Every structure is written in structure tokens, then in C-alpha cells.
Amino acid sequence: MKGGRAVNRIATRFAELAREGRGALITFLEAWDPDRETSAAMLAGMPAAGADLIEIGVPFSDPMADGPIIQAAGKRALKAGATLRHTLAMVRTFRTRDSTTPVVLMGYLNPILSYGTDRFCDDAAAAGVDGLIVVDLPAEESDLLAPLAARAGLDIIRLVAPTTDDARMPLVLEGSSGFVYYVAITGITGTRSASGDELAAALPRIRQATRLPVAIGFGVRTPAQAAEAVRVADAAVVASALIDGMAATLDADGHATAATVPSVLAGVKALADAVRVARATA
Amino acid sequence: MNQPMTASPLPNSLRTGPDERGRFGAYGGRFVAETLMPLILEVEAAYRAARADPSYQAEIERLLRDYVGRPSPLWFAERLTAELGGARIYFKRDELNHTGAHKINSCIGQILLARRMGKTRIIAETGAGQHGVATATVCALFGLPCTVYMGATDVERQKPNVFRMKLLGAEVRPVTSGAGTLKDAMNEALRDWVANVRDTYYLIGTVAGPHPYPMMVRDFQSVIGEEAKAQLRAATGRLPDVAVACIGGGSNAMGLFHPFLDDRSVRLVGVEAAGDGLDTERHAASLSRGRPGVLHGNRTYLLQDADGQIQEAHSISAGLDYPGIGPEHSWLHDIGRVEYVAATDQEALAAFQLCTRTEGIIPALEPAHALAQVAKIAPAMDRDAIVLMNLCGRGDKDIFTVAAALGVGL
Numbered sequence: 001m002k003g004g005r006a007v008n009r010i011a012t013r014f015a016e017l018a019r020e021g022r023g024a025l026i027t028f029l030e031a032w033d034p035d036r037e038t039s040a041a042m043l044a045g046m047p048a049a050g051a052d053l054i055e056i057g058v059p060f061s062d063p064m065a066d067g068p069i070i071q072a073a074g075k076r077a078l079k080a081g082a083t084l085r086h087t088l089a090m091v092r093t094f095r096t097r098d099s100t101t102p103v104v105l106m107g108y109l110n111p112i113l114s115y116g117t118d119r120f121c122d123d124a125a126a127a128g129v130d131g132l133i134v135v136d137l138p139a140e141e142s143d144l145l146a147p148l149a150a151r152a153g154l155d156i157i158r159l160v161a162p163t164t165d166d167a168r169m170p171l172v173l174e175g176s177s178g179f180v181y182y183v184a185i186t187g188i189t190g191t192r193s194a195s196g197d198e199l200a201a202a203l204p205r206i207r208q209a210t211r212l213p214v215a216i217g218f219g220v221r222t223p224a225q226a227a228e229a230v231r232v233a234d235a236a237v238v239a240s241a242l243i244d245g246m247a248a249t250l251d252a253d254g255h256a257t258a259a260t261v262p263s264v265l266a267g268v269k270a271l272a273d274a275v276r277v278a279r280a281t282a
Numbered sequence: 283m284n285q286p287m288t289a290s291p292l293p294n295s296l297r298t299g300p301d302e303r304g305r306f307g308a309y310g311g312r313f314v315a316e317t318l319m320p321l322i323l324e325v326e327a328a329y330r331a332a333r334a335d336p337s338y339q340a341e342i343e344r345l346l347r348d349y350v351g352r353p354s355p356l357w358f359a360e361r362l363t364a365e366l367g368g369a370r371i372y373f374k375r376d377e378l379n380h381t382g383a384h385k386i387n388s389c390i391g392q393i394l395l396a397r398r399m400g401k402t403r404i405i406a407e408t409g410a411g412q413h414g415v416a417t418a419t420v421c422a423l424f425g426l427p428c429t430v431y432m433g434a435t436d437v438e439r440q441k442p443n444v445f446r447m448k449l450l451g452a453e454v455r456p457v458t459s460g461a462g463t464l465k466d467a468m469n470e471a472l473r474d475w476v477a478n479v480r481d482t483y484y485l486i487g488t489v490a491g492p493h494p495y496p497m498m499v500r501d502f503q504s505v506i507g508e509e510a511k512a513q514l515r516a517a518t519g520r521l522p523d524v525a526v527a528c529i530g531g532g533s534n535a536m537g538l539f540h541p542f543l544d545d546r547s548v549r550l551v552g553v554e555a556a557g558d559g560l561d562t563e564r565h566a567a568s569l570s571r572g573r574p575g576v577l578h579g580n581r582t583y584l585l586q587d588a589d590g591q592i593q594e595a596h597s598i599s600a601g602l603d604y605p606g607i608g609p610e611h612s613w614l615h616d617i618g619r620v621e622y623v624a625a626t627d628q629e630a631l632a633a634f635q636l637c638t639r640t641e642g643i644i645p646a647l648e649p650a651h652a653l654a655q656v657a658k659i660a661p662a663m664d665r666d667a668i669v670l671m672n673l674c675g676r677g678d679k680d681i682f683t684v685a686a687a688l689g690v691g692l
Contacts, residue, residue, distance in 0.1 A: 059591075064473060064476075065473070084589060085589070108576075110584070113576060138313070138319045159315065164316060164319075165320060183315075187476055188473045191477065
């Protein structure tokens with residue numbers, strides 16, 4: 001259930017940013033990567049470091065749309081004992097200190113089915129989750145989850161890809177809420193980046209079909225690329241680059257070190273600084 | 283519009299699936315990332331157009347006859363029958379196909395479809411390597427570049443097939459994620475496809491994956507059951523009492539069973555790999571020990587833990603080493619039309635030797651699982667009863683694995 005939530009955090013945040021005239025930085029972390037405490041500390045520190053929205057990856061054994069970097073993150077998380085229930089607990093703890101930063105879960109369908117779709121939507125909303133991105137749940141299969149998510153007050157955030165043509169766009173956008181996630185490349189996460197021209201060509205197609213904010217993800221790695229993304233779109237999603245930076249601080253056994261959390265938050269800050277001035281320096 | 287191309291179904295037919303959403307009951311569907319969705323729909327539209335085109339059907343028939351060597355013979359396994367002392371056992375000899383297994387039946391249909399779609403690059407996943415070899419073969423035949431994803435563990439235990447694929451001009455990419463078996467190879471093939479949607483056709487080897495693959499591969503493999511039915515009728519004047527096939531993803535079984543689904547007198551038995559045993563943690567029996575979930579584009583029975591993480595399958599047979607199963611099997615399991623049982627590694631090894639010794643046929647370890655079940659049921663059946671078994675692959679590729687399991691150094 002939506003509980004005592006007065007307004008939708010995602011819509012509120014995008015409305016605030018629109019008034020400020022700047023784009024949003026959406027940062028990603030994989031739940032329990034590399035362990036529970038470290039990922040909880042990263043999550044807690046991200047808003048102050050400049051994250052406007054946060055996407056939490058739900059670890060899955062077979063992440064078919066993810067490249068090697070997020071695959072490795074999921075593997076570390078599962079090794080640390082992560083489950084979907086633990087991911088919700090992590091959000092619940094985060095919400096005791098932050099009631100405004102939107103949190104979106106990104107993952108694959110099977111753990112949700114295993115948890116029970118009905119109970120999952122209620123528990124996620126109660127924990128303080130605002131939206132869901134389910135990678136392997138296209139519009140054609142969305143009736144499995146969408147009505148339950150809507151009843152619980154969770155946004156269903158749909159992916160739009162370069163292969164989504166104009167004829168298909170309305171079907172994909174129907175019933176989506178929160179924001180639209182534009183997958184900038186045909187490919188898996190963390191592999192290559194779209195050019196500025198490709199993005200500039202894609203955005204008007206999406207804008208024409210929806211009034212929802214549009215975020216660009218897949219291949220947004222550097223502060224400069226994040227800035228470029230928010231010049232044409234409403235938000236930039238950075239995932240693999242942050243995990244890459246985090247992974248570089250781990251010891252030989254894959255365990256966190258004193259440098260892990262500060263390094264990730266410094267990465268978030270550098271991205272946030274670039275995103276905040278992007279439109280002024282365009 | 284959803285009817286299989288192989289026969290006209292009866293009013294209460296079990297052969298009309300899937301529905302327009304690609305569902306067999308609650309199973310199947312199209313659970314893929316949005317990037318792939320338009321292409322999946324394109325494959326479906328192209329397939330529906332192709333199968334209505336007589337020239338496409340004629341080309342498939344020509345290649346199956348003159349290149350693959352169909353129809354494959356039906357063989358009365360007389361010495362095996364005498365040894366087991368019960369029902370008469372017939373082998374559908376799909377191990378005699380070009381490339382040594384049933385996999386090529388579907389590769390022929392799919393490569394012609396890929397060409398119709400104007401695709402210029404083929405990718406495939408493989409477990410035992412039989413589907414990889416069959417795919418590499420049709421790519422050589424049509425001059426198309428081919429990349430085969432194969433789990434690193436399977437690359438190690440199926441060296442002869444790896445070498446065959448390379449000889450045929452395919453690039454074999456070992457996959458090290460997970461346990462390095464078929465599931466991981468399929469993940470990696472899907473990742474490749476997402477990155478290369480515009481020019482690449484994914485030639486899936488089994489009756490799993492997103493719609494239309496389970497339907498399409500079943501249609502192509504149904505030639506097995508159609509031929510066997512006609513051949514058995516010519517030889518004996520009747521239908522079998524039992525038809526038996528092994529199941530990994532389930533393509534050879536679906537091909538054998540589908541033409542018999544409406545013949546309610548025929549018992550259909552699918553044999554999963556029980557590995558070390560169904561009550562151990564090392565098996566590949568998705569139906570016997572799994573529960574429904576979503577993986578690789580379809581909803582079906584899966585081996586998974588309480589959190590919905592997919593578990594590794596284990597079998598001595600690389601071709602059965604998969605934690606899922608085709609969605610049509612899941613449906614046939616739920617409605618009770620097909621019985622699903624399991625055979626252990628040890629039972630398969632014994633059947634492998636039994637077949638070799640009594641019939642002079644070295645079977646692949648996959649159909650050795652089917653034979654293990656035949657050996658369990660045939661002795662108790664009447665002598666005029668008929669058991670039809672799909673001998674879906676030959677065992678040349680497995681001699682190293684079998685030698686190691688029997689403690690013989692080569």
C-alpha cells in the first residue's frame with residue numbers, strides 16, 4: 001500500500017528539478033555488493049553526494065541484459081547472501097533517515113515471482129520503494145505485475161530502446177509512470193556509449209509520445225557524458241562506471257576496504273557537479 | 283493462425299498451442315528486454331509468413347531429404363528386446379542424421395528463415411555441442427558467419443564437437459560465467475543478440491526461449507514423430523503403446539511426442555536427467571524437482587532456490603544439463619498428458635553399454651537416459667506391446683566422458 005505517502009516521490013523530485021532548471025543524476029548500486037554494510041553505507045551517502053534518484057539493482061543469478069561489470073556485482077552480492085527480502089530491508093533502513101530521495105528497484109522477474117507478485121508490491125511500497133524497472137518484463141507481459149504495482153502506488157518504469165519504433169512506442173509507454181528509461185544503445189550494460197548525435201535523434205521520438213521525464217542509461221560513464229545526457233534528457237543514469245570504480249577499491253578477496261565507500265561517493269559527487277552545471281555550460 | 287504446420291488438429295486437440303501470446307497454458311510467453319522485443323515479433327511474423335509459403339516448405343523438404351538424409355530409419359531392436367524380455371522396442375534413428383543428432387532438423391528450417399529475413403550473421407548456444415555442430419554445419423552450407431556460445435565446462439568435456447565446429451568455420455566462444463554450462467551459454471548468446479539485433483539471427487537449439495521459438499522448434503522437430511508414426515504403422519499396423527524420449531530443453535521429446543498428443547492410447551514418457559539422484563543436489567530434473575518461474579524468455583519449470591535464484595543443473599550428459607525445460611512440456615506435465623520421470627548418470631551409463639552391446643549402436647548419453655527408462659518398463663510389458671524410443675543422437679562425442687566414468691584411460 002502507499003501508506004502515509006502524501007505524494008509520489010519520483011514525480012515530486014522531477015518537478016523540483018524542472019523548477020530549478022536542471023537535470024537529474026540517477027545513481028546505481030547493487031544491493032549487498034560487496035556486502036550488506038558497505039552497500040548500505042553507499043546508499044545512505046549517495047543523496048548528500050548529489051544523487052537525485054537512486055536505482056538499486058536486485059541481484060539475480062542470470063542477468064541477461066547486463067555486461068561483465070554488473071554481472072560481477074551481482075555475483076559478489078549473491079555470495080554475500082543477498083536476497084530480494086534483504087534488498088527491501090535495505091530500503092526500509094534507508095527510509096528511516098531519508099524520506100524524499102526516490103528509490104527505484106531494477107532487476108529481473110524471477111525473484112519477484114518467487115517472492116509472490118502481490119506480496120512483493122505491498123512489501124516494496126511499505127519499505128519505501130517508489131518504482132520498479134523489471135528488465136525482462138516487456139509491455140506484452142506487463143499484466144503480471146502492473147495492476148498490483150499500481151494498486152500499491154509503485155511506478156512501473158518502462159525501458160525504451162533504439163529498436164523501439166514509432167509504431168510500438170505507444171504500447172510501451174501505455175501504463176508506464178514515474179519516468180521513461182531510454183536504453184541508449186542496442187547492447188548490454190557497461191559496454192559502449194551512444195554518441196551525442198544518436199541521443200539527439202532519439203529523444204524527440206520519445207518526447208512526442210510521452211510527457212513523462214526521460215532518463216538516459218546504458219553507456220553513461222563519465223561526468224561529461226552525464227552532462228551531455230541531461231542536456232537532451234531529464235536524467236542520466238550511471239551504473240557500471242560507479243561499480244567499476246567501487247570494484248577497483250576491493251581487496252584481493254573481493255572485500256571492501258576503507259577506500260570503498262568514499263571512492264564511490266566521490267564518483268557520485270563528480271557526476272553530480274557535472275550534471276548540475278550541464279545546462280548552464282551548454 | 284496458431285496451428286502447427288504438421289497436421290490439422292481435432293476440435294479437442296492438444297496440438298493447437300501456443301495461443302497468440304505464445305502461451306501453453308500458463309507457460310511460455312515473451313519475457314525479454316525491450317531491445318529484443320521488436321526482433322522477437324519480427325521473427326514470429328517472418329515464421330508465420332514462411333510456413334504459409336509452399337516454396338519455403340519445399341526447400342526444407344529438399345534439404346531434409348538430400349542433405350540431412352531423412353526420413354531416418356525406424357529400427358526394431360530385436361536383440362535388445364530379447365535381452366529385456368518384454369515389449370518390442372523400436373528406435374527412431376535420428377542419430378543417423380547428418381551431424382549425428384536431431385538438432386539439424388530445426389537448424390535447416392531456421393537458417394532458411396534467417397535468410398528470408400535478410401540476416402547475415404548467426405549465433406547459437408550449445409550444451410553437448412550437437413546443436414553447435416548442426417548450426418555451424420548449416421552456416422557452412424549457406425556461407426554465413428557463425429558464433430557459438432558454449433559453457434567452458436562443456437568445451438572441456440565435449441572437445442571433439444568443439445573441434446568439429448571450428449573445422450566448419452564457426453567461432454566457438456567459451457563462457458566462464460556461472461558453472462560454464464548450457465544456461466550460461468544461453469545468457470551470453472542473448473547478450474550478443476541484444477548487442478547485434480540488426481544483422482544477427484539467434485538460432486536457438488531447443489523448444490525454450492521466448493515465443494515463437496518453442497513453437498517453431500517444435501514444428502521443425504515434429505518431423506521425428508510424424509515419420510515414426512507412419513513407419514511404425516507400415517511395420518506393425520498400429521500405434522506404439524509407449525513413446526519415450528530424453529529431456530534437457532526438450533526438443534527431441536517434443537518432436538517425438540507432438541504428433542502423438544491426440545492419440546490418447548499412446549503413453550508418452552519424458553526422461554529427465556537425475557544426475558547423482560533426484561534427492562541429491564546434483565541433477566537436472568526441472569519438472570520433477572523444480573517449480574515455475576521465468577528464465578531465458580519463457581515461463582516454465584525451473585530449478586531455483588527459495589529466493590528465485592536459478593540453480594546449476596548437473597548431469598553426465600552435457601545436452602541435458604539445463605535447469606529449465608521447454609514451456610510446452612511444463613503444460614503437458616501439469617495436464618498429465620505426458621509422464622515425466624528421471625534416470626541417473628549411472629542408469630544412463632548402463633543403458634549406454636547395453637545398447638552398444640546388444641544393437642551395435644553407440645548412443646549419445648542423452649538418449650541413453652531414455653533407454654534407461656525403456657529398460658525399466660519394457661520387461662514388465664506384454665511381448666506384443668510396442669515401445670518407441672527416440673535415439674536422438676550418436677555417442678561418438680561421448681566416448682571420452684564414458685571412458686572416464688568407467689575408469690578407462692584413452
